[in-house]
Every structure is written in C-alpha cells, then in structure tokens.
Amino acid sequence: MKRVLIFFIVVFVLVVVLSLMLTFTHKVSLGDKVALIRVSGVILDSTEIVDELKEYSKDNSIKAVILRVDSPGGAVAPSQEIYEEIVKIKEKKKVVVSMGTVAASGGYYISAPADRIVANAGTLTGSIGVIMEIPNVSGLMKKIGVETQVVKSGAHKDIASVFKSLTPEEKQILQTVLDDVHDQFISAVSEGRGKKLEEIRKLADGRIFTGRMAKELGLVDELGNLQDAILLAGELTGIKGEPQVVEKKEKFSFVDMLKSELPQRLIGNVFQGISLKYLMTP
Numbered sequence: 001m002k003r004v005l006i007f008f009i010v011v012f013v014l015v016v017v018l019s020l021m022l023t024f025t026h027k028v029s030l031g032d033k034v035a036l037i038r039v040s041g042v043i044l045d046s047t048e049i050v051d052e053l054k055e056y057s058k059d060n061s062i063k064a065v066i067l068r069v070d071s072p073g074g075a076v077a078p079s080q081e082i083y084e085e086i087v088k089i090k091e092k093k094k095v096v097v098s099m100g101t102v103a104a105s106g107g108y109y110i111s112a113p114a115d116r117i118v119a120n121a122g123t124l125t126g127s128i129g130v131i132m133e134i135p136n137v138s139g140l141m142k143k144i145g146v147e148t149q150v151v152k153s154g155a156h157k158d159i160a161s162v163f164k165s166l167t168p169e170e171k172q173i174l175q176t177v178l179d180d181v182h183d184q185f186i187s188a189v190s191e192g193r194g195k196k197l198e199e200i201r202k203l204a205d206g207r208i209f210t211g212r213m214a215k216e217l218g219l220v221d222e223l224g225n226l227q228d229a230i231l232l233a234g235e236l237t238g239i240k241g242e243p244q245v246v247e248k249k250e251k252f253s254f255v256d257m258l259k260s261e262l263p264q265r266l267i268g269n270v271f272q273g274i275s276l277k278y279l280m281t282p
Helices: 002-027 047-058 076-089 138-143 168-193 197-201 211-217 226-237 254-258 261-271
Strands: 033-040 062-071 073-075 094-104 116-119 124-126 208-210 244-247 276-279
Touching (some): 033 047, 047 076, 062 226, 076 168, 094 226, 116 211, 116 226, 124 211, 168 197, 168 276, 208 211
Parallel strands (some): 033 062, 062 094, 094 116, 094 124
Antiparallel strands (some): 073 276, 124 208
C-alpha cells in the first residue's frame, strides 16, 4: 500500500514539475525573437502602439518588429506619432510590415518607414490623401425652428461650426490647411520608401491599389502573408530557422468597450469641429 502511495506521489510531483517547466519556458523564452504588433481598425490613438514599440526597443532579445497592419487609417496626429516611433526603433532593430485586408491612408502612412513591406496580392492599400468632414445641420435647424447665436473674437473663429455653411473664403482657408497636411503625407512616404517626391505625388490623389499593383509601383516590396513576413524578419536579422514570435496579449474589459472607436466616431464626427484624417472612406 505504501509503495503504491509513494508511486502516485512521485508521478504527481513529476507532472507538477514538468508543467512548471513548460509554463516557464513558454512565458520566459530564451534566445533571439521577433515581436509582433497588431494595428487593427481605425487609428484614433497611438498610445498603445507607441508603448509597445518603446518596450521592444529596449529588449535586446527582440531582433525585429513585425507590424501587422489591418487598418483603413484614421486621425492624422496618431498616425504621425506611430510613424515617428517606427523611425526611431529602426535605429536599433529591423521593422517589417505585414499588410492584411486593408492598409490604406493612415494604415499605409505608418507602414511607409518599415525596412520591408509585405502585402497580400489582394490587400487594399495606398489611398495617399487627406479628408476633412464638417457636418452641416443648418437646414435641419431651420426646419425645427431653432436658431444659433454666435459671439466670436474673429471672423473665422466659428469656421468649423456645424450650424452654418462654409463661405468661399473659409473653404479656401481649410483647403490650404488640408494641402499642407497632404504634403506632409507625401514627404513621409517619400522618405520612408526612399523615392522622389514627384514620383509619390503622382500616386497621391487618394486612389487605392491592390497589393500586386502596389508592388509594381514600388509602394510595397513583396507579396506574401504574415508568416512570410515573420520568416523575412528572421532572414534580415540572421535568425536561423523559424523565428520565435512574441506578441502582447490583448486584454478586454467593459471600459475598453466604452472607449472603443465606434462611440467616438458616432459622437465625435458631429461635434468635433475640424478633423483631418488619413482615412480611406467608403
């Protein structure tokens, strides 16, 4: 009886030790690795992506960063912040972009500075342009008999008011702002891809391309899927065999849902005033 009991105790201890070893080796991986960062949906905030890039930048075991982009773009400033952080991390590590279903406008903007861009043949990309949308509810206000009274410090202080139409002069002012931001986009792509400004400018009228078309135009480097991008990252950094991939697990909470892009877009688009977007719109 004692022998049987001892046998089961030994087996139990071995199982526990093996489980701990497997868990430890899974969580604390040894050797050179590549990191995978996912950019999905509309880009409204850069904080999480920038924080991940900074974290991997300090990790000496991470030899390359793969950015999986599946986004139609979004707000201008967050896209520019991610772009700048990618430029910084390139000084230490290789960056490879893997494009998913769509990597257009701001999605392409953040992809441009990568060492290599891999797209699927049917990926929708490009859409190099800027859009500004200002709702106008003045017609509705007249119908329901509501009038707004404005007191302002300057002629153009209410230029983005949803309660009136734009004057020709105001349209020209906003067009000038939009053109400047568009030039910033063109310059960023030119620098990121190592191409002449005029070459990019010819493609920067907002049109979209398939991955295959983009490759022919030099906007992406190779055709392939995420796995191909991972293998390419390994090759660029001298990792033998298939690289080990590190990815931050997403945490979901009710607070995250409340902060999600949908309510922000539904509410924000009406009363946000001027909003410049690197966004592919339907």
